[in-house]
Amino acid sequence: MGSKALFFFALLSFSALSCLIKTSSASDNQNEQDPGLVMNFYKDSCPQAEDIIKEQVRLLYKRHKNTAFSWLRNIFHDCAVQSCDASLLLDSTRRSLSEKEMDRSFGMRNFRYIETIKEAVERECPGVVSCSDILVLSARDGIASLGGPYIPLKTGRRDGRRSRAEILEQYLPDHNESMSVVLDRFASMGIDTPGLVALLGSHSVGRTHCVKLVHRLYPEVDPALNPDHVEHMLYKCPDSIPDPKAVQYVRNDRGTPMILDNNYYRNILDNKGLLQVDHQLATDKRTKPYVKKMAKSQAYFFKEFSRAIKILSENNPLTGTKGEIRKQCNLVNKLH
Numbered sequence: 001m002g003s004k005a006l007f008f009f010a011l012l013s014f015s016a017l018s019c020l021i022k023t024s025s026a027s028d029n030q031n032e033q034d035p036g037l038v039m040n041f042y043k044d045s046c047p048q049a050e051d052i053i054k055e056q057v058r059l060l061y062k063r064h065k066n067t068a069f070s071w072l073r074n075i076f077h078d079c080a081v082q083s084c085d086a087s088l089l090l091d092s093t094r095r096s097l098s099e100k101e102m103d104r105s106f107g108m109r110n111f112r113y114i115e116t117i118k119e120a121v122e123r124e125c126p127g128v129v130s131c132s133d134i135l136v137l138s139a140r141d142g143i144a145s146l147g148g149p150y151i152p153l154k155t156g157r158r159d160g161r162r163s164r165a166e167i168l169e170q171y172l173p174d175h176n177e178s179m180s181v182v183l184d185r186f187a188s189m190g191i192d193t194p195g196l197v198a199l200l201g202s203h204s205v206g207r208t209h210c211v212k213l214v215h216r217l218y219p220e221v222d223p224a225l226n227p228d229h230v231e232h233m234l235y236k237c238p239d240s241i242p243d244p245k246a247v248q249y250v251r252n253d254r255g256t257p258m259i260l261d262n263n264y265y266r267n268i269l270d271n272k273g274l275l276q277v278d279h280q281l282a283t284d285k286r287t288k289p290y291v292k293k294m295a296k297s298q299a300y301f302f303k304e305f306s307r308a309i310k311i312l313s314e315n316n317p318l319t320g321t322k323g324e325i326r327k328q329c330n331l332v333n334k335l336h
Contacts, residue, residue, distance in 0.1 A: 036319050037154035041133070046125035050155075053134060056117040057141040065258065069206040070110035071142030072260075074135050075312060076199070077105060080189060081171040083316040085160030086132035089114060089329040097165040104172045106244070107209050111330070114138070118329050131329035132157035136313045143309070146205055148260035149302040153313050158323035161332045175212060175275040179284040182277060189315050195308035197290040200281055201301055203252045204264035208274045210237035210248040216276070224279055226271040233274070250274055265295035 042049040060067045078088035081099070089111060092098040099105060114131070117138060121129045133155045144150045164171075173182045186196040213233070216222040218240035221230055236250045251257040252274060253264055267273060268282040269291060281287050294301040324333050 037156045037314055037317060039152065039154055041155035042125075042129060046121070046128045048124050049121055049129045049133075050137060052121050052124055053117055053137045054141045056120050057138050057145065060113050060116065061142070061145045064110070064113070066206075067110050067113055068142040068145045070108065070113075071135075071138040072146070072202055072205070073108060074114075075139035075309070076202070077108065077172065078132070078135055079312045079315045080185070081164045081168055083160060083164075083318065084132055084136065084157055084313060085318050085323060086130065086135050086157075086326070086329060087160045087162065087164045089131055089135065090163045090332065091330045092163075096163045099163050099165045099168055102165050102168050104168050104174070106211070114329050122327075127325055127327065129325070130157050130159050130323075131326050132159050132317070134329070139309075139313075143260060146258065146260040149306050151306045151309050153310065156317075156319050158318040158320075159326045159329075159332075160318060160323050161334075173277075175277045176215075177277070179277075179280045179287065182280075183286065190311050191308050193286055194290045194304045195311065197281060197287050197294060198301055198304035199308045199312070200277065201262065201264050201294065201305055202260070203273075203275070203278060204256070204262070205252060205258060205260050207249040207251050207257075209244075210239070210242040210250070211244050213237065213250065213274050214240055214242060216274075222279075224271055224283075229272045262294050262298040262301045265291050265301070269295055 040050070057067075057071065074088060075084075077099070078084060078086060081087065088099050088105075090096075090098055090100075092101060100108060100111065114134065117134055118129075118131060121134065136153055136157065137155065140151050140153050171185065171188075173185045183193065183196060186192075186199070191199065214237055216225060217230070217233060217237060221234075225233070232254070233250055237248055239248070242248050253267060255267075256263050265282075268278045271279070271282075273279045273282060282291050290304075294304070327333055
């Protein structure tokens with residue numbers, strides 16, 4: 001081989017090696033920029049973040065016990081709609097309607113206390129911790145406050161810049177929809193049938209507004225309802241067309257209303273479920289076996305509930321350089 005040919009071959013080899021090094025370096029840099037969701041994401045940038053959130057959740061629960069229900073509901077209403085990105089927390093603007101104002105969000109509240117938690121974290125680490133991570137971690141700590149399992153969850157989410165109000169109904173099933181629709185919506189997030197049954201165990205705590213259940217009482221009582229429970233429901237919801245602004249509601253679980261436990265499953269097997277979806281869960285052949293199993297074993301309920309919450313919390317998050325870290329959870333940064 002001539003000297004020119006050798007030189008050309010060496011040049012090609014060097015170029016290939018350089019490209020390989022550059023590609024590898026770019027890949028390494030990308031991995032450094034976007035580690036995705038990991039456990040204890042803020043261990044270096046804000047080591048106290050998770051402790052601050054936990055303490056704020058504890059203090060708020062001590063003063064306003066219903067906040068724990070809100071944190072639990074938040075994670076579903078945010079993460080189930082395309083992405084776990086705190087879009088739920090955004091206020092309406094001239095250009096877009098807030099998810100909070102949609103019918104599927106009826107009865108949701110305590111959003112101002114998310115700002116309380118955010119402000120506490122900002123005092124320690126300005127501009128570091130996302131509202132979406134605060135939303136997820138407050139749900140984790142709220143679940144524990146209600147006597148549920150402590151669920152280790154990954155962090156590293158960033159915040160979205162737009163509301164998803166216009167597509168909300170495509171993702172969040174209504175309480176009157178068929179079990180097939182509900183199963184399909186959860187399956188699209190990777191949550192299987194036992195996971196769905198476990199997540200609906202959230203109805204073990206909190207309350208259901210009369211607006212959402214009067215169709216089972218008027219003009220005629222749903223014959224599927226337990227007659228012993230109907231009397232209480234009629235007492236709490238005396239109007240066939242209740243004022244949506246009135247505080248008229250029925251506790252989801254009269255036995256242990258402030259405890260996340262498997263009593264919900266015993267109730268719905270006894271035809272004491274308030275919503276149509278509760279009744280379907282206990283009667284549909286696809287879900288009933290898991291309802292019966294969870295009614296018998298709280299450990300099984302907690303295991304499946306924890307698994308489903310993890311999947312829900314990791315639904316299509318924004319990480320790395322996507323999205324932003326909001327200064328206030330109800331506004332995207334450009335509005336400051």
